[in-house]
Amino acid sequence: MSTRAPDRARVDNPQHPGHDHDERPRLPASRWVWMIVGILALAGLLAVRGLADGAGFSLPNQLQDLLTLSISVVIESLPFVILGILLSIIVQVWLPEGLLMRWLPRNPVLRRLCISCFGIFLPVCECGNVPLARGLIVKGFTVAESMTFLLAAPIINPITIVTTHQAFGFDNGILVARIIGGLAIANIVGWLFSLHPQQDSLLTPRFAAECRRPADHEHEQSRWSKSVDLFVRETSVITPALFIGALVAGGIQVLVPRQVLVTLGSNPVWSILAMMVLAFVIAVCSNVDAFFILPFASSFMPGSIATFLVFGPIIDIKMLAILRTTFTTRVLVQLTVIVALLSALIGAVVNFVV
Amino acid sequence: MWSNLQRWRGVALVATALVATVWLAASNQLVLYIHPRYIVFTVIMAGIALVLVVAGLLARRGHRDDEDAPPARLPRLLSFLGLAIAAVIAITMVALPPATLTSATADQRSINSTTVGAQAQNVDTVASSPAGAFAKFTVVDWASLLRQTNDLAFYSGKPVDVVGFITVDPDDPDNVFYVSRFVVTCCAVDAQPVGIPVYYPNWTSTFKAGDWVEATGGFTANRSTTSAQGIALEPANVLAVEQPSEPYLY
Known part of the structure; x- marks a missing residue:
């Protein structure tokens, strides 16, 4: 089913004859007005900050921490999201047509295996991979293939491997469990979703419509202006989700006492569950989550650490908010359940075997 | 629209x-x-x-x-x-003016609930360090040593001079507080509070939780009867200071 790119795109679309491609280089006057309004608003906000600073203004501690945590997630993730959008633009606009498709094996299983290894060349963590995975779908990958990439890439990206090795070395099989487990989960999930007869129905209607949009006027737009256009469109999809995900992640952090999770650490079953919950709420970037979890290593069993390192990059509260831009809620629930079960299994194997 | x-x-x-x-x-x-x-x-x-x-x-x-x-x-x-x-x-x-995490998050995340990270000090190396080395020790360095040994002899002759913010010891809120810092691996979201206990009877009459202080002194047996900490800093001096420009430690 999923061997070839679906033929949904690249059909002439009779609905839009003659786009209003205005050859005049002038912008509408309203655009200028809004730009000036925007700049003035930013200046006004900065002035407010100056006043607040001067007046020694301060919020209640918990509200302040909620904002600090949320802003911290945004500031930390945004550069990676931008990098992901840039890579997505390169894949969609600048790579020669069919370059990626040409050398990939035809056999669906081997093909997904290859795709799951793309991440080795891409130092982008999970949130940056979403725009890239979207770009791959637009470019003709099936949804299942793109999902395979999305799940594996944050775990096998070079920075993640290096930091995990720095944190844990080869002790207790944590590094090996992480890499093999991540690849296995990505390929299993890719296989499961490839069984779905209608790949398009896994996507949100808006994104599915975008994938169907004809590429028939490519000649009219230069690559540069297409890149800029894509940047504007992708940011409008991803950033609101990122901000809301950041707020939810910050809110949970302020509300749920950390101690609750840590006390569960020494039980082989509970420690795995606790680590999944921790990974879900903490939403820390896969590039550095090994360092984050290292201090817990003494109080948690190695298998639960492995679970954290496999589950966290794929599923967390911020990721779900961002993934919702692309996949339906139903798919995300299925994805969460499958990944949770598989990563718990990996953790249990490490706990009981190693 | x-x-x-x-x-x-x-x-x-x-x-x-x-x-x-x-x-x-x-x-x-x-x-x-x-x-x-x-x-x-x-x-x-x-x-x-x-x-x-x-x-x-x-x-x-x-x-x-x-x-x-x-x-x-x-x-x-x-x-x-x-x-x-x-x-x-x-x-x-x-x-809004940028802000560091407050003591509310330190309380919520339970101070010293995790061991201190990779850069922590090692008891054996520290035992042979020259006396001058301790001046540079931070809250994190001392907290990692306190976790490794409770041997009072080890701490004698090692002067402590640390800067951090005050969090309350829930076991003896009137007489013991922690001089604490957040340790950050990636961003403020993963900040872990780390602190060293200070025995300072009636500290609440001088300071409040969240205040930044510089504490000097040496470690001795904790004189608090209710605190769970065996060893605490017996401060020679606790001074209110400005929040440092880099409030987190790494």
Whole structure:
């Protein structure tokens, strides 16, 4: 089913004859007005900050921490999201047509295996991979293939491997469990979703419509202006989700006492569950989550650490908010359940075997 | 209206966040939110993105988004609501003065609930260190030593001079507090509170939780009867100080 790119795109679309491609280089006057309004608003906000600073203004501690945590997630993730959008633009606009498709094996299983290894060349963590995975779908990958990439890439990206090795070395099989487990989960999930007869129905209607949009006027737009256009469109999809995900992640952090999770650490079953919950709420970037979890290593069993390192990059509260831009809620629930079960299994194997 | 909002919301949010980021970087306050190792990367990506934002604002539209019919009322309402929430975060990024995490988060995350990270001090190396070395020891260094040994002889003759903010020892809130710092691996989200106990009877009459102090003295047996800590800093002096420009430790 999923061997070839679906033929949904690249059909002439009779609905839009003659786009209003205005050859005049002038912008509408309203655009200028809004730009000036925007700049003035930013200046006004900065002035407010100056006043607040001067007046020694301060919020209640918990509200302040909620904002600090949320802003911290945004500031930390945004550069990676931008990098992901840039890579997505390169894949969609600048790579020669069919370059990626040409050398990939035809056999669906081997093909997904290859795709799951793309991440080795891409130092982008999970949130940056979403725009890239979207770009791959637009470019003709099936949804299942793109999902395979999305799940594996944050775990096998070079920075993640290096930091995990720095944190844990080869002790207790944590590094090996992480890499093999991540690849296995990505390929299993890719296989499961490839069984779905209608790949398009896994996507949100808006994104599915975008994938169907004809590429028939490519000649009219230069690559540069297409890149800029894509940047504007992708940011409008991803950033609101990122901000809301950041707020939810910050809110949970302020509300749920950390101690609750840590006390569960020494039980082989509970420690795995606790680590999944921790990974879900903490939403820390896969590039550095090994360092984050290292201090817990003494109080948690190695298998639960492995679970954290496999589950966290794929599923967390911020990721779900961002993934919702692309996949339906139903798919995300299925994805969460499958990944949770598989990563718990990996953790249990490490706990009981190693 | 709907189509314009759909198209420009991302650019507006990104532009606001980028202005906040660049402003923080220029005023050396980015460390309040992220680990210093990300600063260069963050600033470079912010620069690239700002160029794209400006290009996006000045470019003609490639295709009309209003080809998509506006969705039904409920999804549209949710979309507006989500955008409003995102906008609030974006606005606070610019409008509110940047802040470090407070003692509320330190309490909520339970101080010293995890062992101190990779850079922690080792008892054997420290035992043979020259006396001058201890002046540079931070809260994190001492906390890692306290976790490794409770041997009072080890601490004798090792002067302590640390800066941190006050968090309350829940077991003896009147007489013991922690001089604490957050340890950050990636960003403020993963900050772990680390602290060393200080025996200071009736400290609440002089300080309050969250105050930044510099404490000097030496470790002795904790004279508090209810505190769970066997060893505490017997302060020679506790001085109120300004919050340091890099409040987190790494």
